[in-house]
Amino acid sequence: MPTDATSPYVLELRDLTVDYGGVTAVDHVSLRVPRGEVLALLGPSGSGKSTLLHTVAGFRPPTRGEVWLKGRRVATPERAEPPERRDVAVVFQSYALWPHLSALDTVAYPIRRKGSRRRTAREEALDILDRLRIAHLADRRPAELSGGEQQRVGLARALARQASLYLFDEPTAHLDTHVRGVFLDQLVVRREASGAGGLYATHDAEEALGLADRVALLNAGRLVQLGTPQQVYAEPVDVWAARLTGPASVLEAAVLGAGGGRCAVSIAGKVVTVEGSADTSVRDVVPLLVRPGWAHLGGELRGRLQSVRFRGPHSDHVVETAAGNLLIREPGPPRQVAGADVTWTLSRTWPLERPLKSPDSTAQPPLVQL
Numbered sequence: 346m347p348t349d350a351t352s353p354y355v356l357e358l359r360d361l362t363v364d365y366g367g368v369t370a371v372d373h374v375s376l377r378v379p380r381g382e383v384l385a386l387l388g389p390s391g392s393g394k395s396t397l398l399h400t401v402a403g404f405r406p407p408t409r410g411e412v413w414l415k416g417r418r419v420a421t422p423e424r425a426e427p428p429e430r431r432d433v434a435v436v437f438q439s440y441a442l443w444p445h446l447s448a449l450d451t452v453a454y455p456i457r458r459k460g461s462r463r464r465t466a467r468e469e470a471l472d473i474l475d476r477l478r479i480a481h482l483a484d485r486r487p488a489e490l491s492g493g494e495q496q497r498v499g500l501a502r503a504l505a506r507q508a509s510l511y512l513f514d515e516p517t518a519h520l521d522t523h524v525r526g527v528f529l530d531q532l533v534v535r536r537e538a539s540g541a542g543g544l545y546a547t548h549d550a551e552e553a554l555g556l557a558d559r560v561a562l563l564n565a566g567r568l569v570q571l572g573t574p575q576q577v578y579a580e581p582v583d584v585w586a587a588r589l590t591g592p593a594s595v596l597e598a599a600v601l602g603a604g605g606g607r608c609a610v611s612i613a614g615k616v617v618t619v620e621g622s623a624d625t626s627v628r629d630v631v632p633l634l635v636r637p638g639w640a641h642l643g644g645e646l647r648g649r650l651q652s653v654r655f656r657g658p659h660s661d662h663v664v665e666t667a668a669g670n671l672l673i674r675e676p677g678p679p680r681q682v683a684g685a686d687v688t689w690t691l692s693r694t695w696p697l698e699r700p701l702k703s704p705d706s707t708a709q710p711p712l713v714q715l
């Protein structure tokens with residue numbers, strides 16, 4: 346198979362399509378993962394994340410397109426290298442642990458395979474088990490561990506492995522929050538130390554945004570957007586991408602002008618200038634994205650508080666406005682009760698470009714120069 350030894354990418358997908366009979370699970374996906382990068386695949390159930398990982402790992406051949414690993418073409422529809430010839434470590438939701446090995450030996454095994462002495466390998470394995478809070482179970486075999494404990498041993502073994510590329514398929518789906526945090530922190534530390542790349546499939550936006558260098562949004566097998574966590578959160582390509590990447594309110598409003606990182610929008614007859622940029626095919630009514638921290642209680646706009654919920658560090662207020670319902674997140678306990686008339690203001694927005702309807706030209710407000 347051809348190689349390109351100078352490639353800076355641990356993984357490259359070229360126009361990858363994977364079908365199951367009549368179902369297209371991965372649809373013309375092209376992307377590249379540079380060395381040292383973790384790319385999150387974020388999509389709802391059935392969007393093709395597992396199929397994509399299986400194809401990279403070598404468990405399924407492409408229907409069309411190519412898979413390249415470290416500048417080496419490893420799979421085409423005609424010819425695919427088997428998984429053991431690819432330098433990838435795979436961490437799926439279920440962990441096939443060896444029944445005869447203790448937790449410590451399970452985690453020490455990949456460390457020994459890369460040439461460490463027995464004692465060093467056991468010390469390093471114990472350290473990883475300790476970080477995942479299961480050092481006290483080091484001598485137990487899988488049959489003596491609960492499902493959750495087995496899962497942690499599987500994760501510890503994955504952390505101990507060295508590979509050029511790690512593939513994770515929702516590995517923390519059943520972990521409690523604390524252990525999940527420790528695992529993700531460890532993953533980042535080890536990746537930075539080794540320069541390996543990672544492909545991390547999840548349906549959880551918070552997890553994807555928190556751990557990845559870049560995020561790929563998948564919808565029905567298609568790559569909808571690829572960007573940094575900040576980009577996909579603050580500048581999603583459409584309403585679907587906005588809702589996938591976090592809490593999103595969508596107001597209907599007219600963009601009257603944009604420039605210098607600010608834009609003027611007309612909401613219920615009032616013009617406000619806020620942080621944000623817009624493609625000035627202006628004067629259309631567009632869906633405007635508002636994240637919970639981009640709007641605040643108190644200000645020039647009016648609404649009615651539909652519901653309020655105390656969430657510990659902050660409170661969520663749902664405000665009915667003439668432009669649509671809006672989630673406003675304020676620090677601390679609620680300051681208003683449901684049913685109250687409130688005022689609010691907007692500090693930032695992102696027009697989700699597709700116009701909802703043509704505005705009535707006679708009722709159009711004047712263009713605003715920024």
Ligand code: ADP
Pocket residue numbers: 365368369370388389390391392393394395396397
């Ligand atoms: P995800 O990991 O995002 O949940 P999958 O890759 O598992 O998505 O599935 C993508 C699509 O392929 C879905 O429509 C699913 O029903 C279909 N699919 C997955 N595995 C198979 C299979 N073995 N046979 C037929 N269809 C499958």
